[in-house]
Amino acid sequence: MLKRLWRWLKRSFQRLFGNKQTPPLREHRKVEPPKQLTDAEHESLFLQLLTEVNDGLSRGGAKGFLAANRINEAHLVEWLRGFGKRLLASATLNDELARRMMRLGELSIGEVSIVAYDIAKRLEREGTNRRGAEDAKQEGKTEETIKAKALSVQGYEKYQSGEFEAALSLLNRALALQTDDNELAWITWGLRGLVLSNLGQYEEELASYDNALKIKPDDDETWYNRGMVLNKLGRYEEEIVASYDNALKIKPNFPQALNNRGMALGQLGRFEEAITSYDNALKIKPDLHQAWCNRGIAAENVTGERTDLSFTSTLLSPATPNLALKFNNSNLNKRGYEGELASYEEGLKHCPQDTHPEGWGKLHQRIGDAYYFRGQGNFNARNFWHKAVNSYETALQTLTAIDFPELHLEVLQDLIRVQLDLRETAEATELQRQGTDLLRRLLNEQNRSGKSKKQLALKFAWIQQLSVDLAVQSGDLLQAIELAEEGKNTCLRWLLNGWSDESSSLSYSEMQQLLNPSTAIVYWHLSSYALHTFILKHNAPSPIVPRETEFVTQAQRLQDFEGWVKNWNQQYADYRDKAKDEQSSKNQPWRQLMPDKLEELKNILYISAIQEELNGITNLILIPHRDLHRLPLHAIFTENFTITYLPSAQIGITLQRLKQTNIRAIGELPLLSVEHPDSEGFTILPHAEIESAAITQLFQNPTPKRISGEAATNTTLKAALKDRYSIFHFTGHSTYNFHNPQQSALALSGKEFLTLEEIFHIENLKGYQLVSLSSCETAITSNQTITAEYVGLVSAFLYQGVTDVLSTLWTVTDDASSFLMIYFYRQIR
Numbered sequence: 001m002l003k004r005l006w007r008w009l010k011r012s013f014q015r016l017f018g019n020k021q022t023p024p025l026r027e028h029r030k031v032e033p034p035k036q037l038t039d040a041e042h043e044s045l046f047l048q049l050l051t052e053v054n055d056g057l058s059r060g061g062a063k064g065f066l067a068a069n070r071i072n073e074a075h076l077v078e079w080l081r082g083f084g085k086r087l088l089a090s091a092t093l094n095d096e097l098a099r100r101m102m103r104l105g106e107l108s109i110g111e112v113s114i115v116a117y118d119i120a121k122r123l124e125r126e127g128t129n130r131r132g133a134e135d136a137k138q139e140g141k142t143e144e145t146i147k148a149k150a151l152s153v154q155g156y157e158k159y160q161s162g163e164f165e166a167a168l169s170l171l172n173r174a175l176a177l178q179t180d181d182n183e184l185a186w187i188t189w190g191l192r193g194l195v196l197s198n199l200g201q202y203e204e205e206l207a208s209y210d211n212a213l214k215i216k217p218d219d220d221e222t223w224y225n226r227g228m229v230l231n232k233l234g235r236y237e238e239e240i241v242a243s244y245d246n247a248l249k250i251k252p253n254f255p256q257a258l259n260n261r262g263m264a265l266g267q268l269g270r271f272e273e274a275i276t277s278y279d280n281a282l283k284i285k286p287d288l289h290q291a292w293c294n295r296g297i298a299a300e301n302v303t304g305e306r307t308d309l310s311f312t313s314t315l316l317s318p319a320t321p322n323l324a325l326k327f328n329n330s331n332l333n334k335r336g337y338e339g340e341l342a343s344y345e346e347g348l349k350h351c352p353q354d355t356h357p358e359g360w361g362k363l364h365q366r367i368g369d370a371y372y373f374r375g376q377g378n379f380n381a382r383n384f385w386h387k388a389v390n391s392y393e394t395a396l397q398t399l400t401a402i403d404f405p406e407l408h409l410e411v412l413q414d415l416i417r418v419q420l421d422l423r424e425t426a427e428a429t430e431l432q433r434q435g436t437d438l439l440r441r442l443l444n445e446q447n448r449s450g451k452s453k454k455q456l457a458l459k460f461a462w463i464q465q466l467s468v469d470l471a472v473q474s475g476d477l478l479q480a481i482e483l484a485e486e487g488k489n490t491c492l493r494w495l496l497n498g499w500s501d502e503s504s505s506l507s508y509s510e511m512q513q514l515l516n517p518s519t520a521i522v523y524w525h526l527s528s529y530a531l532h533t534f535i536l537k538h539n540a541p542s543p544i545v546p547r548e549t550e551f552v553t554q555a556q557r558l559q560d561f562e563g564w565v566k567n568w569n570q571q572y573a574d575y576r577d578k579a580k581d582e583q584s585s586k587n588q589p590w591r592q593l594m595p596d597k598l599e600e601l602k603n604i605l606y607i608s609a610i611q612e613e614l615n616g617i618t619n620l621i622l623i624p625h626r627d628l629h630r631l632p633l634h635a636i637f638t639e640n641f642t643i644t645y646l647p648s649a650q651i652g653i654t655l656q657r658l659k660q661t662n663i664r665a666i667g668e669l670p671l672l673s674v675e676h677p678d679s680e681g682f683t684i685l686p687h688a689e690i691e692s693a694a695i696t697q698l699f700q701n702p703t704p705k706r707i708s709g710e711a712a713t714n715t716t717l718k719a720a721l722k723d724r725y726s727i728f729h730f731t732g733h734s735t736y737n738f739h740n741p742q743q744s745a746l747a748l749s750g751k752e753f754l755t756l757e758e759i760f761h762i763e764n765l766k767g768y769q770l771v772s773l774s775s776c777e778t779a780i781t782s783n784q785t786i787t788a789e790y791v792g793l794v795s796a797f798l799y800q801g802v803t804d805v806l807s808t809l810w811t812v813t814d815d816a817s818s819f820l821m822i823y824f825y826r827q828i829r
Contacts (some may be wrong), residue, residue, distance in 0.1 A: 013413060036069070039605050042079040045069055050100040059107045081143070084119035114146055145179040152188045159195050162449050167195045184217040185237070186716045187760070190222055197229065200740030223247035226725025231264060232739060234573075239264045255281040259291045266298050274298040286327075292347025293366050299339035300370070340370050345629050348701050353398060358407065361399035365411050368392040372418050376559070381421075388418045401438050409435055409460055413528055416466065420529050421555060425473055432470065435463045454494045461491060465527035466523065472532055472554075477542045481534050484525040485511070488625065488648045495741050495791040496760050496799055504650075511536060511649045513656065517618040521609060521649070526626045530554040531561055533605070535613050545611040560604045565627050568597060575810050602636040603748035613640065621646055630792035632809060647795050658766055658801055666828050669726035671696065671704035677712035679747035680731040691774065691818035692731050699727070699766045699828045714752045721762050726769045731821075733774040741791040746775065759796040766801030773807045774821045 021504060036357050037045070049057075049065055057065070087097070091204030098120040105117025140324035151174035158167035171192045179185065185776060193208035216222065227243030244261035246252055262277030266484075273449040278295040281288055324332040327349075331342035344367045351359035368391030392415040399407040412435045419428040439460050443453050464487045471480035485503035493502075514536075521536040523543070531554055534543040564706060590597075603610075615622070619642040622633050634643040646652040676688035696704045705725065707716060712732075721728065733747040742760075745753035761764075794805045806824070808817065 003805070004667075017033055024574070034199060035743070036075065037079075039079060039082075042076060043083065045071060046076070046080065047081070050097070050104060052126065053104050054100050055108065057107075059109055062104070062107050062109045062400060062499075066112075066230060073110055073112055077115055080112060080115050082117070085121065088122060092733065094141075095124075111150065114150065116145055118142060128673060144177045145181045145184065146186055148177045148181070148188070151177075152184065152191065155188075155195070156191060159191065162198075162452065164195050164198045164451070165774065166479065168199065171195060182215050186219070189215070190225070192231070193225060200737070201743060202232050202739060204436050206233070218248040218250055220251040220254060220257070223250070224254070224260070224338075227257070230268075231260065246549040249786060255285040255288050256289065258284070259288060259294060262291070262298065263294055265303070266294070269301075271298040271301045275302070276343045279661050282323060283326065286350040287359065289347055289351045289356065289362055290360075292343055292351070293362055296340040296343035296370070298336050298345075299343055300337060302335040304340070337370065338375055353693065357398035358404060361395040361397070361404070361407065361411070364395035365399070365414065366396065368414060368418075372414070375421075385418045385422055389415065389422075392418070401434075405438060405442055406456075406459075409463075413462055417529055420469070420473075428466075429470055432463060432466050435460070438607050439463055439757060448748035458491065458494060461487065462528040464490070465525070468525050468532065469527050469530045469554075472530075472545060477545060478535070479682050480506055480525075480532070480545075480820070481511070481515065481523065481536070481543045482506065482624075484523065484532075484534070485649055488623075489650050492647060492651075492791060492795065492799065496756070506650050506653070508536075510653065512538065512541075514621060514652050515539075518617060520614055521621045521623060521813045523623045523649070524605075524625045524628050526561075526628070528557065529558070531558040531605075535610060536611070539615075544613050545748055546606055546613070557604060557606070561601075561627075562605055564600060568631075569598075572810065595788060598632070601631065605633075605636070607636050614641075614815065618642060620644075621652065623649060623652075626790060626810055629792075631807065646796055647790075651798050655798065655801065655803055658803065661670060666727070666770065669699070669701050669702065670724065671699040671727045671729065672720055672725040673704050673706040673729045673731075673747075674712050674717060674720075675706060675707045675731050676747075677732050677748045678709050678732055679749065680751050682747055685731070685733075685814045685818075687814045688731045688774075691728075691821055692723050694822045695825050698825055710749045712749045714748055714754055714758075717748060717754055718758065718762060722764050724764070724767055726768055727772070728768055729774065729821075731774045731818075734773065744793055746773070756791070756793055756796045759793065760800065762800070765797065768797075768802045769804065771797045771802050771805045772821065773805070774817055774825075775808065 038131045051060065052065065053062060055084070061503055063464075065071075066076075090695050101116040101120035102124070105113045105120060108512050151170045153596035155174065157168035158164070159172060169271070171188055174692065175185065176446045177194070189208050189212035193205045193212065196202070196205035196208060206226065208227065209222050212222045213219065213226070223243050227239045230239035230243055240261060244257050244264065247257045248261070251257070251318065258281035262274040262281070265271070265274035265277060275295055275298050278291045279299065281291040282295070285291075322333075323346075324330050329342065329346050332346060333339075334342055344363050347363045349811045350356075351356040351363060353360045368388040370387035371391060375381035375388065378384060392411055395411050396408065396415075399403075399411055401408045412431050415437075416428045418430050419425075419431070440455055442448070448456075464483070468480050468484045468487070471477070471483055482505050489504060489506070511521070515538040517538050519538065521534075523534040523536060526531045526533070533546055536543050568590075571593070575588040575590035593681060618641060620637065620643045622629075622643060622645050623656045624633060624645065633645075634641075637643065673692055675692035676685055680719065692706070692708070696706060705720060705723070707720060730746055735745050735747065735753070737743040737745075743755055747753055794807050797805045812820075
């Protein structure tokens with residue numbers, strides 16, 4: 001859509017200017033402030049300018065005329081608008097003046113050209129002063145349209161330069177103007193969607209495309225973009241039905257839409273239908289390497305074999321068209337591992353190395369993946385893994401660090417994985433060094449924005465995470481835990497506060513400040529290659545790492561955990577979407593099977609071995625990593641421990657230095673209670689009022705501050721949080737933004753929110769000893785995998801110095817949540 005947007009913008013302004021250049025909208029090159037000219041002086045200079053333009057004055061010459069005469073363009077434009085009104089109201093014909101003003105418009109020297117051209121066109125069209133009330137109204141709309149077009153162009157230029165916040169502001173201003181130009185509104189909504197995509201605000205991006213489609217429902221590219229944002233939001237069924245299918249109804253021969261539709265079907269487990277989409281895409285565009293790659297993945301997930309136009313499978317619908325016949329390759333009828341390889345190898349025939357370097361490299365990378373995963377659990381694993389190494393090294397021939405640096409890093413990630421499994425640690429270490437150097441070079445590029453640096457660093461956080469694995473393999477556990485803590489704090493800082501190239505670590509001896517003879521830490525670290533557990537005990541010379549069992553390596557433990565999380569995510573998503581009341585929720589597999597699932601997790605994390613190291617320990621601090629933050633880890637330990645969680649050891653030490661929560665005196669602390677805001681788009685919480693009333697009755701000296709309903713606005717809450725309260729209790733709804741954690745928020749009155757980003761910048765939160773977030777899904781609910789580190793509302797409050805935060809992990813019925821909160825406060829009271 002981007003190219004189409006720019007083509008439209010250029011065409012739009014060509015209609016104004018008659019040339020192919022987008023006009024600079026305002027000139028700012030002034031040596032000293034020009035004096036204010038009278039109307040007569042403006043008219044004299046303007047007519048002189050038109051005379052010189054008629055005599056052949058160039059664009060640069062016209063700009064020079066304005067500068068030489070020290071003409072303030074804004075003042076000139078303001079005068080020109082009035083001049084135009086007088087001309088249009090005049091009974092005298094102004095054909096010659098209109099022609100010269102049109103020529104000035106064609107020079108494209110700024111806003112004066114826009115206004116002059118518009119006046120000329122209307123003079124040419126109307127010719128006389130036949131203007132009534134409707135004409136005056138239309139004039140206003142035309143001026144608004146001109147402003148809106150100018151703002152849209154400025155917004156596009158900001159988008160191109162990576163200034164997304166500025167672009168969004170300009171586009172919002174354009175859309176706020178009253179204009180009857182539907183094409184302008186459609187294109188501006190579409191561009192706004194692309195800007196929001198780069199800001200990670202996907203719900204708003206979706207809304208922008210929906211607004212564009214209200215104006216132009218037959219635009220296939222907007223439907224396509226809508227499908228892509230729904231994919232980011234994990235809403236696959238809606239993505240297929242409402243977006244890609246609509247795009248294909250408008251434009252059946254749309255290979256990219258067919259490819260993305262196949263990806264969505266694959267996410268739903270409908271692999272044979274996905275292959276149908278990929279085959280249709282490849283029938284149109286045989287060199288679409290993404291479709292060949294995705295087809296291979298889908299084929300690997302299906303068993304059976306297709307013969308000619310029939311296919312023997314557990315699925316009833318055959319895939320059409322038959323690519324085996326089209327490309328004379330019967331192996332394309334195969335499924336499973338053989339069918340996967342057949343797709344990649346056929347793709348290489350249509351994506352030669354010299355003309356399709358990216359596609360050729362990606363297909364070889366996929367062949368490497370096929371060999372690698374075939375080797376897992378296979379008695380001949382090393383043979384497959386050596387084939388994988390050869391394929392990855394072949395991929396690097398075209399996916400070079402110079403031509404495709406990010407793709408190069410992705411292949412290095414896969415290559416290091418197989419080398420670690422082959423115990424080729426020296427080779428893996430060298431590749432990690434190369435990856436570190438390349439990432440540092442990319443981060444040091446002068447034209448890369450802070451936001452882009454943060455996104456890049458988080459995308460390739462695996463490079464730093466790998467250093468922890470290598471340290472463990474070398475036996476240097478002190479370095480391993482310190483590197484793990486450094487990486488964790490760096491990611492937290494990036495996610496909470498934006499990009500910074502600073503790094504700070506905590507020594508193992510400093511971590512000991514959190515420990516005593518009865519307190520230990522269980523510290524997990526996940527990378528792309530392994531799941532490691534560190535146990536930190538008082539005065540121990542180094543962390544303890546439970547040994548690998550005879551049959552399960554740390555790499556295998558990671559794979560088991562990833563499979564477990566994927567299943568947990570899917571079951572929870574079904575539960576959240578289908579559980580409408582207490583009775584229906586009880587019947588959902590996620591809830592019914594939870595004890596069994598947690599027992600599986602207990603075995604995967606080797607909790608029995610961890611607990612063997614905890615003799616004499618009564619207080620346990622859990623420091624999870626990545627997806628582990630989402631899980632009730634305390635539930636898989638025995639009941640012998642008092643368990644708390646920390647985002648990192650550094651945050652724990654910071655909080656320890658500030659204060660300790662005085663549980664005995666908690667009933668005498670000042671309470672700020674925000675109660676059941678009337679949040680638009682969220683369900684009513686019938687027990688919230690009971691919960692708030694019961695809790696505030698426990699805090700009567702001093703009298704609690706209560707904010708409820710429509711009074712719970714963003715401004716009111718931020719002001720209240722800055723006051724000297726010690727407990728903040730929130731009863732309502734919250735949201736978690738997986739792609740842009742800073743936009744995770746507490747839902748307030750109407751459409752207002754208090755975002756994580758705003759919480760991070762509120763002063764005086766260090767005075768709070770307890771924050772209770774009685775809102776469903778405060779912690780995290782995303783069904784995507786966290787690759788860097790988890791950051792949510794809890795992290796923001798702790799990072800700001802709040803001593804303790806109480807939150808939920810998942811959707812809870814309103815009555816259960818209320819009763820639990822009341823019970824909690826009564827116990828600590």
